[in-house]
Structure formats: C-alpha cells, structure tokens
Amino acid sequence: xxxxxxxxxxxxxxxxxxxxxxxxxxxxxxxxxxxxxxxxxxxxxxxxxxxxxxxxxxxxxxxxxxxxxxxxxxxxxxxxxxxxxxxxxxxxxxxxxxxxxxxxxxxxxxxxxxxxxxxxxxxxxxxxxxxxxxxxxxxxxxxxxxxxxxxxxxxxxxxxxxxxxxxxxxxxxxxxxxxxxxxxxxxxxxxxxxxxxxxxxxxxxxxxxxxxxxxxxxxxxxxxxxxxxxxxxxxxxxxxxxxxxxxxxxxxxxxxxxxxxxxxxxxxxxxxxxxxxxxxxxxxxxxxxxxxxxxxxxxxxxxxxxxxxxxxxxxxxxxxxxxxxxxxxxxxxxxxxxxxxxxxxxxxxxxxxxxxxxxxxxxxxxxxxxxxxxxxxxxxxxxxxxxxxxxxxxxxxxxxxxxxxxxxxxxxxxxxxxxxxxxxxxxxxxxxxxxxxxxxxxxxxxxxxxxxxxxxxxxxxxxxxxxxxxxxxxxxxxxxxxxxxxxxxxxxxxxxxxxxxxxxxxxxxxxxxxxxxxxxxxxxxxxxxxxxxxxxxxxxxxxxxxxxxxxxxxxxxxxxxxxxxxxxxxxxxxxxxxxxxxxxxxxxxxxxxxxxxxxxxxxxxxxxxxxxxxxxxxxxxxxxxxxxxxxxxxxxxxx
Numbered sequence: 022x023x024x025x026x027x028x029x030x031x032x033x034x035x036x037x038x039x040x041x042x043x044x045x046x047x048x049x050x051x052x053x054x055x056x057x058x059x060x061x062x063x064x065x066x067x068x069x070x071x072x073x074x075x076x077x078x079x080x081x082x083x084x085x086x087x088x089x090x091x092x093x094x095x096x097x098x099x100x101x102x103x104x105x106x107x108x109x110x111x112x113x114x115x116x117x118x119x120x121x122x123x124x125x126x127x128x129x130x131x132x133x134x135x136x137x138x139x140x141x142x143x144x145x146x147x148x149x150x151x152x153x154x155x156x157x158x159x160x161x162x163x164x165x166x167x168x169x170x171x172x173x174x175x176x177x178x179x180x181x182x183x184x185x186x187x188x189x190x191x192x193x194x195x196x197x198x199x200x201x202x203x204x205x206x207x208x209x210x211x212x213x214x215x216x217x218x219x220x221x222x223x224x225x226x227x228x229x230x231x232x233x234x235x236x237x238x239x240x241x242x243x244x245x246x247x248x249x250x251x252x253x254x255x256x257x258x259x260x261x262x263x264x265x266x267x268x269x270x271x272x273x274x275x276x277x278x279x280x281x282x283x284x285x286x287x288x289x290x291x292x293x294x295x296x297x298x299x300x301x302x303x304x305x306x307x308x309x310x311x312x313x314x315x316x317x318x319x320x321x322x323x324x325x326x327x328x329x330x331x332x333x334x335x336x337x338x339x340x341x342x343x344x345x346x347x348x349x350x351x352x353x354x355x356x357x358x359x360x361x362x363x364x365x366x367x368x369x370x371x372x373x374x375x376x377x378x379x380x381x382x383x384x385x386x387x388x389x390x391x392x393x394x395x396x397x398x399x400x401x402x403x404x405x406x407x408x409x410x411x412x413x414x415x416x417x418x419x420x421x422x423x424x425x426x427x428x429x430x431x432x433x434x435x436x437x438x439x440x441x442x443x444x445x446x447x448x449x450x451x452x453x454x455x456x457x458x459x460x461x462x463x464x465x466x467x468x469x470x471x472x473x474x475x476x477x478x479x480x481x482x483x484x485x486x487x488x489x490x491x492x493x494x495x496x497x498x499x500x501x502x503x504x505x506x507x508x509x510x511x512x513x514x515x516x517x518x519x520x521x522x523x524x525x526x527x528x529x530x531x532x533x534x535x536x537x538x539x540x541x542x543x544x545x546x547x548x549x550x551x552x553x554x555x556x557x558x559x560x561x562x563x564x565x566x567x568x569x570x571x572x573x574x575x576x577x578x579x580x581x582x583x584x585x586x587x588x589x590x591x592x593x594x595x596x597x598x599x600x601x602x603x604x605x606x607x608x609x610x611x612x613x614x615x616x617x618x619x620x621x622x623x624x625x626x627x628x629x630x631x632x633x634x635x636x637x638x639x640x641x642x643x644x645x646x647x648x649x650x651x652x653x654x655x656x657x658x659x660x
Contacts, residue, residue: 157544404420592604
C-alpha cells in the first residue's frame with residue numbers, strides 16, 4: 022500500500038520535530054534552576070508593559086525575517102498554524118550546526134519562566150525587584166556611567182553566532198578585528214531611539230594589512246578624567262592568544278565624540294587604569310604586543326606630567342602622550358584591582374596572592390603589601406573600596422574570583438582580615454556600592470568560559486543568577502535572580518535614579534538571542550533595589566553647576582529638606598572584566614537644613630575624593646535616595 026505524500030511528509034516532519042526537541046532538551050539539560058533563598062516575603066516580577074514573557078519581543082530596529090516555506094500538503098492535513106510551526110522546526114533543524122534559533126528561544130523562555138517563579142518568594146521592599154529586560158545593540162563588554170546621565174557601552178563586532186565558539190575577533194588580523202560603541206540614554210526609554218552609535222575612530226593597526234577599521238579597543242582599561250571624559254587605553258592587536266594594542270583614546274561625553282592620543286610605549290591587552298588624587302591616571306599591566314603570556318611591567322601615566330590635568334568640559338586631550346612612571350608593576354596576571362584611598366596612595370591588588378603592592382604617585386615608588394589570604398590565584402572577581410564616612414575610603418573588600426571560596430577579604434591599615442562569607446563562591450561577579458553604602462553583587466559564573474557544564478558550553482549553573490546583598494553590618498543574604506546567568510564580560514552600573522543596569526556576557530546574550538539573524542546582539546536588565554520600594558523619595562532640586570572646591574560649603578534645594586538624614590556622593594562606575602577602579606562612596610556633612618534647603622560640606626581633600634564628577638544623593642530615614650544631581654570637585658575651585 023502506497024502512503025500518501027502528505028502523510029509521508031507529515032511523518033518525516035514530526036520526526037524532525039522530535040530530533041529538534043531532543044536537541045533542545047539536551048541543550049538545556051543540567052540547567053535546572055537552583056532555588057537558594059531564605060524564603061522571606063513575596064513580590065511579583067514584571068516585564069515590559071504589555072509583554073508576554075514567554076514570547077520573544079520585537080527588537081528595536083530589527084529587520085522583518087522571512088517566514089520559512091510552508092508545505093501546502095501539511096496545511097491541508099494540519100492546518101495553517103500547525104504547518105507553520107513545522108516549517109519553523111525544519112528551518113531550525115537545517116541550522117543545527119550553528120546553534121539553532123529554536124534552542125535560543127527555548128533557553129530564553131526557560132530563564133524567563135524560572136526567574137518569575139523563583140522571584141515570587143522575594144518581597145520587593147526587602148530584596149528589590151527585577152523589572153525591564155530589553156535589547157541593546159552592544160554586548161556591553163565595557164561600560165561607563167557618564168556624567169550626562171547616559172551610559173557608554175563598547176565591545177567588538179561578533180565573528181561567530183554560535184555561543185559554543187569564540188565570538189570575539191581576538192585571534193583575527195585585519196578588518197574583522199574592529200570595535201564598536203553605543204550610548205544608551207535612559208531618559209529615552211528602551212527602544213531604538215534610546216541608543217546612539219558612537220563608533221570609535223578608524224585606525225590602521227600595525228598588523229601589516231594596511232586595513233583601516235574602527236579601533237579594536239575591546240579588553241582595554243579605562244577610568245575617568247576630572248572633566249568627566251573617559252580615558253581608554255589598550256585593546257586587541259590580534260593573534261598570538263591576544264596581543265596588546267598601544268591605542269590611547271578619550272571619549273568626550275559632552276560632545277559625544279572620541280579623541281585620539283599618541284600611542285602608549287607598549288601594547289596592553291587587559292590592563293587596569295586608576296585616577297589618583299592628582300587627577301592623573303596610572304596605567305598598569307596587560308599583555309604586550311608580543312601576545313598572550315607577555316605581561317608588561319611598565320607603568321604609564323596620563324596626562325603626562327608635562328601636560329595639564331583637564332578640568333574643563335572644553336579641555337579635550339588630543340594627540341597627547343603618556344609618560345613613564347618610575348616604578349614598575351610586574352603583575353603576572355592581568356587586570357589587577359587598583360584603588361586610590363584616602364592616604365593618596367594607589368593600592369594595587371593583584372590576582373596572585375603574593376602580588377599586592379602600594380604605589381606612591383608623588384614619589385613614584387612601589388612597596389610591598391601583606392600577602393592576601395585565600396586562593397593563590399583568583400580569576401576575575403570583585404573588589405570594592407568600602408565607605409569610609411566623610412574622609413573617604415581607607416580599606417578595600419576583595420571578593421569573588423574563586424568558585425570554591427565564598428569568603429570576603431578586607432585590607433585595612435596594611436593588614437588582611439577574613440570577613441563575612443557570601444552564600445557561595447563565584448567568579449566573573451560585579452559588586453556595586455549603592456547610595457546607602459550597602460553592597461550589591463550581580464552576575465557571576467563557574468569560570469571564565471565554563472559556566473559549569475564544560476568549556477564553551479553556555480548552559481550555566483543557575484545559582485549564579487542570584488544576587489547577593491550586604492547590609493551596613495557586613496552581613497550577606499541572597500536576593501532575587503536575574504534573567505540571564507551573566508558571567509565572563511558581564512557588567513553593571515548604578516544609575517542616577519538609583520536603579521542598577523545589568524548587561525554583558527556576549528556568550529549568554531548570543532545563546533539567548535531572540536533573533537540571531539539581526540544585528541541587535543545584546544540585552545539589558547534593570548534591577549530596582551529595595552530602597553525604591555520603601556516609600557517616596559526625598560526631593561533634590563537645584564545644586565551647584567560650577568565646580569566645587571574641597572571642604573567648601575554649598576547649598577542645595579529640597580522641598581523635603583526636613584526629612585533628609587544623609588547626603589552622599591557616589592562616583593560613577595566604569596568597569597570591565599569585574600574590575601571597577603572608579604567606585605567611591607562618601608558621606609557629606611549636613612551643616613544646616615530647613616526652609617527648603619540644605620547646606621552641605623564638600624569632601625576635605627582630593628585624597629578623600631579625587632577630582633571629577635559625582636552623583637549627589639539625599640537619603641531619608643528609610644534610606645530612600647533622591648534622584649541624583651551631578652556635581653564636580655576641582656582643587657582651588659570656588660563656586
């Protein structure tokens with residue numbers, strides 16, 4: 022008996038569906054969410070207004086995708102809708118070798134559903150809440166909260182859409198080794214109009230190709246200049262496991278343009294940069310232009326001593342050079358944590374336990390610090406200068422970087438102490454100072470590209486989606502889970518409205534892409550800390566727009582002045598690879614309040630708060646912050 026063609030096609034299609042379903046199941050195997058919390062309270066997770074979290078949302082600027090060809094015989098047997106589903110299944114099966122869209126869609130649905138389920142046990146007023154999740158045109162490997170309120174994101178053009186392979190052009194020489202950058206304006210929301218492309222300047226790399234391309238500044242180091250501009254140093258020359266570029270740029274947030282400077286004396290791939298009390302940056306570490314395994318000990322300074330420190334918005338460093346700092350920094354591993362503390366010294370905390378150094382920016386010397394306890398070598402993990410009141414931070418908390426070690430370690434007065442542990446060890450985490458002075462950990466992973474199920478396997482141990490919260494007593498507790506388990510190249514910043522923006526990890530973003538065929542690669546998720554769920558904000562009206570001098574008294578307006586209990590400065594974040602050298606939290610003395618205004622006193626010195634731009638928050642008794650106003654500190658200024 023001859024089987025009708027329509028039934029044969031149907032049988033074959035159903036078989037293809039079974040294969041694809043099995044693939045999706047195996048891809049998601051081992052990704053069972055880990056529910057680890059204390060069970061206190063409840064809150065509801067909300068998505069973008071009107072959105073069904075189980076269905077992919079249209080991406081801003083996304084191109085309409087042609088539908089897979091539907092078989093008329095299947096339409097006759099199954100109906101139009103069911104036949105279209107089978108056509109989509111066939112299209113996915115044809116794409117099995119390059120990570121099918123069906124797998125990406127299923128992953129994102131699983132993560133969306135489990136986030137909603139788990140977070141139902143977390144009361145927003147106690148733990149905060151995750152809100153919007155939306156698409157971004159960039160991976161967010163690098164991030165900077167700019168003093169305009171906008172956020173700069175930059176990374177690379179992908180060379181691979183399969184998340185089980187290397188997506189970055191690390192080993193590529195030529196045009197494909199290129200950078201990209203975008204601005205996100207939170208005031209414009211989450212759609213296409215909220216993003217602006219700000220492509221890095223075109224350069225011809227010394228790779229013998231002679232091909233010009235947008236500068237490959239991914240995996241560079243960066244920090245803020247006193248005038249609010251972002252200095253970016255290093256990048257990817259290509260090949261040899263990651264060769265360092267000598268590139269030096271400044272991004273001007275006021276004109277939203279890039280400025281090129283003279284090359285550094287040595288290439289740097291994975292360097293760290295910190296701004297000191299004198300307003301100058303020290304640039305350390307990074308793999309040289311010779312390739313991976315050749316970290317440079319040379320320390321460079323920008324601006325060079327012969328050039329003035331830029332304080333004005335119109336003073337854009339162009340074609341300026343670095344100069345050589347007299348002391349070396351022979352770090353064996355890249356991206357050390359660097360902090361300028363209240364004594365004016367630079368604390369260089371290497372990932373090797375025996376490479377903990379103190380740098381004197383005035384004497385240009387290096388001396389030893391006590392060896393850090395814990396793991397011999399820590400992978401990428403957080404470090405935060407702990408709040409030190411009115412006089413600025415005088416200690417640092419090192420945490421993360423070792424999945425086997427949940428402890429945190431504090432360096433204070435030259436001595437290390439083992440402090441309160443988090444719930445579990447994690448690498449690739451990002452820990453932020455909040456306006457309250459408490460800490461928030463987001464992101465994290467098992468290892469660099471191993472999410473817990475093998476190298477280049479994006480199936481993650483989902484416990485790393487849990488946030489962790491540190492209170493004023495130093496105690497930690499688990500918080501709600503984010504949607505994606507972001508690890509390597511993840512990032513986060515605190516916005517002027519007190520929310521936390523979370524992004525990064527190109528592998529996870531690609532593995533959960535709602536439409537891999539368009540060019541919208543990234544995603545952003547917004548977290549609202551608990552203080553945004555505990556009543557009305559204090560108001561902060563006018564604040565000085567001219568630079569403030571140190572120890573200067575100044576006045577701000579507030580219709581709720583009598584309710585204000587604290588005034589704090591929070592430095593904006595610029596971060597990559599779990600390294601964030603710009604974080605800082607300072608209390609301001611309230612000298613007078615009432616009648617709709619407060620008189621505040623600026624930090625006492627540049628050692629307490631290096632010159633630059635800060636977010637000024639007013640907090641009430643419940644710790645609810647106002648929306649911040651931007652102020653700048655400058656030596657000798659008097660507004």
